[in-house]
Amino acid sequence: MNSSIVLLPGDGIGPEIVEQARLVLAKVAERFGHTFDFSSHLIGGIAIDETGDPLPQATVDACRGAGAILLGAVGGPKWDDPSAKTRPEAGLLKIRKELGLFANLRPIKLFDELADASPLRADIVKGTDILFFRELTGGIYFGESGTSGSGEEESAYQSMTYSVGEVKRIVRMAAQAARGRSNRLTSVDKANVLEPSRLWRRVAADVMANEFPDVQYDVVLVDAMAMHLINRPSEFDVVVTGNMFGDILTDEASMLPGSLGMLPSASLGDDGPGLYEPIHGSAPDIAGKGIANPLATILAAAMMLRHSLGLADEADAIEKAVAAVITDGLRTPDLARGDQSKSVSTEEMGAAVVAKLAS
Ligand SMILES: NC(=O)c1ccc[n+]([C@@H]2O[C@H](COP(=O)([O-])OP(=O)(O)OC[C@H]3O[C@@H](n4cnc5c(N)ncnc54)[C@H](O)[C@@H]3O)[C@@H](O)[C@H]2O)c1
Ligand SMILES: CC(C)[C@H](C(=O)O)[C@@H](O)C(=O)O
Numbered sequence: 310m311n312s313s314i315v316l317l318p319g320d321g322i323g324p325e326i327v328e329q330a331r332l333v334l335a336k337v338a339e340r341f342g343h344t345f346d347f348s349s350h351l352i353g354g355i356a357i358d359e360t361g362d363p364l365p366q367a368t369v370d371a372c373r374g375a376g377a378i379l380l381g382a383v384g385g386p387k388w389d390d391p392s393a394k395t396r397p398e399a400g401l402l403k404i405r406k407e408l409g410l411f412a413n414l415r416p417i418k419l420f421d422e423l424a425d426a427s428p429l430r431a432d433i434v435k436g437t438d439i440l441f442f443r444e445l446t447g448g449i450y451f452g453e454s455g456t457s458g459s460g461e462e463e464s465a466y467q468s469m470t471y472s473v474g475e476v477k478r479i480v481r482m483a484a485q486a487a488r489g490r491s492n493r494l495t496s497v498d499k500a501n502v503l504e505p506s507r508l509w510r511r512v513a514a515d516v517m518a519n520e521f522p523d524v525q526y527d528v529v530l531v532d533a534m535a536m537h538l539i540n541r542p543s544e545f546d547v548v549v550t551g552n553m554f555g556d557i558l559t560d561e562a563s564m565l566p567g568s569l570g571m572l573p574s575a576s577l578g579d580d581g582p583g584l585y586e587p588i589h590g591s592a593p594d595i596a597g598k599g600i601a602n603p604l605a606t607i608l609a610a611a612m613m614l615r616h617s618l619g620l621a622d623e624a625d626a627i628e629k630a631v632a633a634v635i636t637d638g639l640r641t642p643d644l645a646r647g648d649q650s651k652s653v654s655t656e657e658m659g660a661a662v663v664a665k666l667a668s
């Protein structure tokens with residue numbers, strides 16, 4: 310096992326939540342008799358400030374040599390100037406592309422005790438357990454872009470492309486995952502309007518018919534999916550979709566388990582280290598206040614142990630510890646709807662998970 314873990318804390322709440330995940334990983338290592346070799350590297354706005362580059366080469370080199378990578382978040386108003394040469398987000402897109410991390414797994418799972426943290430009715434969110442496969446290195450995010458003209462004639466464009474190979478590999482990965490779950494896969498596209506979605510729909514249908522005839526398969530248009538997700542979430546099992554649709558639908562889906570601060574993700578390629586991160590961003594509105602929910606990052610660390618380091622028991626232990634602190638009633642402010650008086654801080658939540666792992 311390559312036990313070297315690269316930490317990319319990044320910006321805003323990134324450093325606060327990655328530190329809690331590091332403490333949890335250190336406790337797991339102690340309990341199970343492992344040693345993790347942590348090193349911290351620059352990405353995002355802080356990397357622009359220190360080196361002029363949102364993804365310095367030293368960070369890429371460290372990531373390539375790592376067993377796995379744990380990222381906090383990048384971005385923030387400080388770097389939002391539209392005329393700036395580069396942006397923090399460019400560093401994140403580049404590391405995903407450089408490492409070939411084409412599959413972004415985003416589990417949307419409700420902890421039963423959090424049904425009251427969701428703004429949706431408890432009877433609707435009950436039973437939510439969806440695994441999104443978001444295509445991560447193609448589509449409109451990586452399409453050709455440009456601007457031209459001036460005044461009223463100024464225009465900008467960004468093209469959306471998907472190739473057969475890109476669609477096949479993500480659909481195969483999602484269908485394999487469906488076999489290990491409830492054997493149902495939903496593909497989400499906009500084939501009534503977009504040419505790349507028509508290719509996506511045709512290729513996905515071929516893959517499913519030829520290679521996964523045993524998996525129950527359906528397709529849903531993305532606008533309708535946005536509605537179905539908050540109306541009948543428990544009917545979905547594995548969902549596969551393109552880069553931008555997956556980005557938007559999973560932030561929407563975070564309201565099922567109650568907060569963006571609960572959702573982890575794994576970005577995987579064919580080989581090499583995986584990158585693990587919460588799905589949320591740098592939360593500039595709460596950065597530095599010590600109140601960010603660290604559980605998404607802690608759950609991302611558990612995914613990292615399971616998928617990249619082959620440590621399933623250790624991952625289970627972290628997930629059980631998270632479930633236990635929720636059962637005990639601990640809530641960071643994002644989860645403490647209506648009753649902020651008893652909410653806990655980022656550090657208190659992290660320490661509670663560590664304490665469960667020690668017991
Ligand atoms: N993977 C990433 O690094 C990533 C992901 C999304 C957004 N971003 C960047 O983050 C910056 C801010 O974006 P945004 O405000 O639209 O989205 P955001 O996800 O940072 O925040 C949206 C809302 O959710 C809350 N929130 C997010 N994470 C939370 C947590 N762990 N605990 C409690 N509350 C939490 C925030 O306080 C905010 O109200 C932007 O620069 C954006 O590009 C980065
Ligand atoms: C920050 C941004 C580039 C990123 C994305 O759109 O992929 C974020 O929203 C995410 O979901 O990880």
Ligand SMILES: [Mg+2]
Nearest residue numbers: 556557560588
């Ligand atoms: Mg996003």
